[in-house]
Amino acid sequence: MSETTHDGGVALGAAPSPDEGLPADRLAAKYGLSVSGARPPLMEYVRQLWGRRHFILAFSQAKLTAQYSQAKLGQVWQVATPLLNAAVYYFIFGVILKASRGMGHDTYIPFLVIGVFVFTFTQSSVMAGVRAISGNLGLVRALHFPRASLPISFALQQLQQLLFSMVVVFLVAIGFGNYPGLSWLLIVPALVLQFLFNSGLALILARLGAKTPDLAQLMPFVMRTWMYASGVMFSISGMLVGKPEWVIRLMQANPAAVYMDLVRFALIDGYGASHLPPHVWALALFWAVAVFGGGFVYFWKAEERYGRG
């Protein structure tokens, strides 16, 4: 033992070696070492992320299960929580404030329930995104994986949560006389696009939140303002009757409003195409692609710095 270690020890200091005196970067190049923690090129990053798809899915499911694992009713709360939410919103906006504005009860209640759940999907993805890095710094500092796994996983968790909520939505829709038809299938592309949009937002906010964790305190206010401006509890076209056309169009181009209206259009018989802005699917696609693409690149640009906190 002693002989080998001794040789090793001496070599550190004085032994003649062809590598002696070589600067670190040249030595690294000679033996093919790479800079630790360097950011991979974009396509390589996408490939690595795809390689982690099982982790992303398992992590989102684990978070979802862990949420209610201490409750006696357990996973029943997955459906009970959105149901109670819908009841509260109906009581406040349907009964007390009467925000239905000319929509019949049969239309307004599904309208409201869909609005609340679809908006909550975006809202909770954003809130989870802000904390995706800053709240999981322990994980980021312990294991190696493409960091985009975290915000995307949180958005995926919210998508699964929404699928539970959709059970309630279907029940409410049927309960108010809207029966399943072919148009119901339209919620699939609508929610897929919304999921992309939400993931993009989560990626953007994850990077911002990693640098400025204070955003977690600020975002609830931003999100609430956005919610009231998006026509969750009222119909934008109904509320703004008499206002200039472009104001209505602008309000309707709001991505949250676009995705809500698409789901309502798909599920509610009394909510026809007249409530939708022109080129609504193009808008939905544009928001999804632009925000996800932009958010992904924006997040990737800081990949090597997330461990700093």
Place this chain on the structure above:
Amino acid sequence: MADQNSGRRAARNDGARVPTVIADELHIVYRVNGAKSGKGSATAALSRILKRGSDDSARGVRKVHAVRGVSFVAYRGEAIGLIGSNGSGKSTLLRAIAGLLPAEKGRVYTDGQPSLLGVNAALMNDLTGERNVILGGLAMGMSREEIRGRYQEIVDFSGINEKGDFITLPMRTYSSGMAARLRFSIAAAKDHDVLMIDEALATGDRAFQKRSEERIRELRKEAGTVFLVSHNNKSIRDTCDRVLWLERGELRMDGPTEEVLKEYEKFTGK
């Protein structure tokens, strides 16, 4: 065990010494929010965001310079101990080598992807042991098939099921010893190129300690280069042939185990 290891190392050392980790004038700085008094209120948080452009100290951020200009070259087949008092930057240095913490200045070059032995951060207390094995494995980058193949091995190694069917209970119901055993078993299930082990991994009762020390030795055999952080000079002597001594983030000494430990023991007054 020591003889066996040195024999293996000698064999590898016959050829040219191949570097696996090169640290070049490495500096690591942590930024800590809210370290100044009276900065916890809501208005202060807002004003801090508004003051983004100004320098860090004005925004209530304190800098902690944890590693200051450390340089060394580690070679294939070496087992390197990291010693130093608490807060001297040992764990930070490991994380920087693994590429988990960005360098403020300087660089680390590595051969392949070094990994820290440890998976704690990925596990969730509210999930069953079973699901945590899968989640932890995926977090470490194993494939589903690999995990399925090793699942029974991991559970048996942890010994969780020796006292009944505990693996299907949530981890929060485990005693701290049981949880530590499961965590170690998951973390140790994967082989690594450059392996870094932080102190106090071998926890649990005496029988499990023996088993985990055995497993660490196995992992070391598989790995090309090993870093071990420990406050236990005996385990450093047993496993390492070279020691880096860090003090206040600076590399105070780098050399053969006995030489450095002698100085270190003098320093700590043992």
